[in-house]
Amino acid sequence: MVALIxxxxxxxxxxxxxxxxxxxxxxxxxxxxxxEEEGGGIAAVRGHMYxxxxxxxxxxxxxxxxxxxxxxxxxxxxxxxxxxxGCVPDDExxxxxxxxxxxxxxxxxxxxxxxxHPVSTARYFEDQKAEAIEAARDFREQRLPKWLGFxxxxxxxxxxxxxxGSEPSYPDLGLFQLVAGLRYxxxxxxxxxxxxxxxxxxxxxxxxxxxxxxxxxxxxxxIPFNEDGIFRHYPELDG
Amino acid sequence: MVALIxxxxxxxxxxxxxxxxxxxxxxxxxxxxxxEEEGGGIAAVRGHMYxxxxxxxxxxxxxxxxxxxxxxxxxxxxxxxxxxxGCVPDDExxxxxxxxxxxxxxxxxxxxxxxxHPVSTARYFEDQKAEAIEAARDFREQRLPKWLGFxxxxxxxxxxxxxxGSEPSYPDLGLFQLVAGLRYxxxxxxxxxxxxxxxxxxxxxxxxxxxxxxxxxxxxxxIPFNEDGIFRHYPELDG
Numbered sequence: 001m002v003a004l005i006x007x008x009x010x011x012x013x014x015x016x017x018x019x020x021x022x023x024x025x026x027x028x029x030x031x032x033x034x035x036e037e038e039g040g041g042i043a044a045v046r047g048h049m050y051x052x053x054x055x056x057x058x059x060x061x062x063x064x065x066x067x068x069x070x071x072x073x074x075x076x077x078x079x080x081x082x083x084x085x086g087c088v089p090d091d092e093x094x095x096x097x098x099x100x101x102x103x104x105x106x107x108x109x110x111x112x113x114x115x116x117h118p119v120s121t122a123r124y125f126e127d128q129k130a131e132a133i134e135a136a137r138d139f140r141e142q143r144l145p146k147w148l149g150f151x152x153x154x155x156x157x158x159x160x161x162x163x164x165g166s167e168p169s170y171p172d173l174g175l176f177q178l179v180a181g182l183r184y185x186x187x188x189x190x191x192x193x194x195x196x197x198x199x200x201x202x203x204x205x206x207x208x209x210x211x212x213x214x215x216x217x218x219x220x221x222x223i224p225f226n227e228d229g230i231f232r233h234y235p236e237l238d239g
Numbered sequence: 240m241v242a243l244i245x246x247x248x249x250x251x252x253x254x255x256x257x258x259x260x261x262x263x264x265x266x267x268x269x270x271x272x273x274x275e276e277e278g279g280g281i282a283a284v285r286g287h288m289y290x291x292x293x294x295x296x297x298x299x300x301x302x303x304x305x306x307x308x309x310x311x312x313x314x315x316x317x318x319x320x321x322x323x324x325g326c327v328p329d330d331e332x333x334x335x336x337x338x339x340x341x342x343x344x345x346x347x348x349x350x351x352x353x354x355x356h357p358v359s360t361a362r363y364f365e366d367q368k369a370e371a372i373e374a375a376r377d378f379r380e381q382r383l384p385k386w387l388g389f390x391x392x393x394x395x396x397x398x399x400x401x402x403x404g405s406e407p408s409y410p411d412l413g414l415f416q417l418v419a420g421l422r423y424x425x426x427x428x429x430x431x432x433x434x435x436x437x438x439x440x441x442x443x444x445x446x447x448x449x450x451x452x453x454x455x456x457x458x459x460x461x462i463p464f465n466e467d468g469i470f471r472h473y474p475e476l477d478g
Contacts, residue, residue: 050389057396059343059389069332073342075314080335093308096319103312104298110349118357119370120377131358131370138359150289150298157296 002081003029005048005063008041010229011181011222013074013109014062016102019173020078022216024085030221048072075102078170087170094164101154101163101171105178108147112178112185113230115139115237125234136237140189144182145196151175152197161206168207175200176207181231186238241320242268244287244302247280249468250420250461252313252348253301255341258412259317261455263324269460287311314341317409326409333403340393340402340410344417347386351417351424352469354378354476364473375476379428383421384435390414391436400445407446414439415446420470425477 004021006014021028034040048063048070058072064080071077079099082088088098118135119128151163160166163175179200182190194201207213216222225231243260245253260267273279287302287309297311303319310316318338321327327337357374358367390402399405402414418439421429433440446452455461464470 050385050392057392058339059346059386069335071335071339073339076335076339076342079338080331092319096308096310096315099318100297100310100312100315103315107298114353119374120381122377122381135358138361142359142361146289147298153289153296 001027001029003031003065005031005045005065006061007045008032009223009226011177011225011231012062012229013106015177015223016074016105016174017062017064017077017081018221019177019213019216020081020085020087020170022221023173023210023213024087025212026085075099075106078102078174082170087168087173089164089167089169094169097164098169098171102174104147104150105171105174108143108178109181109230111139111143111147112182115185116232116234125232129236132234132237136186137239140186140193140239144186144189144193148193148197148200152199155199155203162203168210172203172207173213176204176213179204180208181225184225185231185233187233188238240266240268242270242304244270244284244304245300246284247271248462248465250416250464250470251301251468252345254416254462255313255344255413256301256303256316256320257460258416258452258455259320259324259326259409261460262412262449262452263326264451265324314338314345317341317413321409326407326412328403328406328408333408336403337408337410341413343389344410344413347382347417348420348469350378350382350386351421354424355471355473364471368475371473371476375425376478379425379432379478383425383428383432387432387436387439390439394438394442401442407449411442411446412452415443415452418443419447420464423464424470424472426472427477 004014004017006012032040032042032044036043045061048057048061050057050059060072062072062074062077064071064077071080079095082098088095115136116125116132117128118131125132154163158165162168163171179194208217225233227233243253243256245251271279271281271283275282284300287296287300289296289298299311301311301313301316303310303316310319318334321337327334354375355364355371356367357370364371393402397404401407402410418433447456464472466472
């Protein structure tokens with residue numbers, strides 16, 4: 001059984017890994033969500049971070065432990081798990097294409113985060129609110145339609161129901177999570193942009209309806225979106 | 240022969256791919272650096288970008304074409320090329336570890352870029368200079384020592400001359416490029432931070448002395464750092 005180590009109070013980048021595991025019905029040890037007296041909590045995460053725990057450590061969570069393999073970086077963890085969980089095709093070109101798409105999703109996640117922390121991750125939102133309002137405007141007006149348009153066009157060209165064509169793969173789960181997060185953080189801007197990308201919306205709905213995922217999303221294992229995570233709902237950033 | 244397609248006037252993210260090819264002595268078609276009348280220039284890049292060219296396209300360059308395989312996203316392109324060029328070990332755990340490290344380098348590249356464009360990539364530096372000065376301060380004082388410290392510790396724990404141990408792999412080339420870029424952009428801050436990370440400095444020097452790379456770095460194929468790239472030298476951001 002693999003172990004996932006991620007901040008226990010947010011979805012964050014760990015959620016992109018959790019979705020693979022949940023969709024496949026895999027058992028996994030969500031270490032930091034155990035009670036503190038059973039080795040969970042923030043201390044479990046810090047123990048694997050740079051400079052604080054036994055090596056090989058990563059700069060930041062999510063961390064995956066699978067026997068002797070310890071890995072960090074969300075797209076690398078997904079690329080490692082996907083063949084084991086059956087959520088990527090066997091051939092190398094498709095695997096690389098899946099990695100490319102997950103990296104593109106990760107880039108958009110970063111940009112969505114930076115709308116509320118444009119100056120520094122070390123400062124509170126309230127201390128960079130004026131800059132965040134400017135950053136969010138450019139994100140809403142320029143980046144959001146451009147990014148979603150890329151995925152719309154990718155789906156159109158793939159010629160099937162999924163990003164890689166006829167079969168689902170892990171970037172489909174990633175795009176679902178991106179849409180869900182954008183709808184939470186910037187509901188007005190997200191709906192406006194998604195109005196122009198019906199294939200992206202249909203993919204989101206198709207993924208959300210997968211039985212194992214639907215059960216997960218309705219469970220207490222799915223941490224609600226909140227204002228400590230990547231996708232934060234600050235109404236002043238939604239135009 | 241593979242084709243690399245990247246903006247012809249900057250090192251940018253394409254340089255991380257070029258270093259793999261150059262170090263291995265591979266022949267490659269650096270498409271956009273051909274004269275425009277021979278299919279080069281910006282038009283060559285735009286032809287592969289989202290919405291503008293034939294699929295499967297990527298959101299942004301670098302793009303790699305290898306026969307039927309078309310790929311985007313720098314870390315994915317490196318992960319694809321590395322086994323073919325002999326710059327990553329054969330076993331899967333080492334390949335995933337290399338990908339993790341390259342992704343961590345890519346994250347630091349993003350942060351270095353965002354110091355001069357904290358609010359929006361769509362606006363000029365001059366229009367976000369006050370915010371950039373604030374962002375650069377936090378980058379210099381907090382992020383730079385933390386990131387370089389991570390690589391120092393990784394080298395220490397690897398127990399050899401390279402990030403994966405005794406054998407060089409492509410993240411070593413990436414870390415070389417990161418150090419070179421930081422020294423160009425923020426010479427004072429970089430020297431101060433690198434003073435605490437002697438293993439990172441030694442790795443940079445070891446990579447720079449590799450014969451094929453030394454020849455490349457001295458050639459006209461190496462585009463000089465400049466203020467259109469990721470690493471820009473704006474003295475006001477260097478403290």
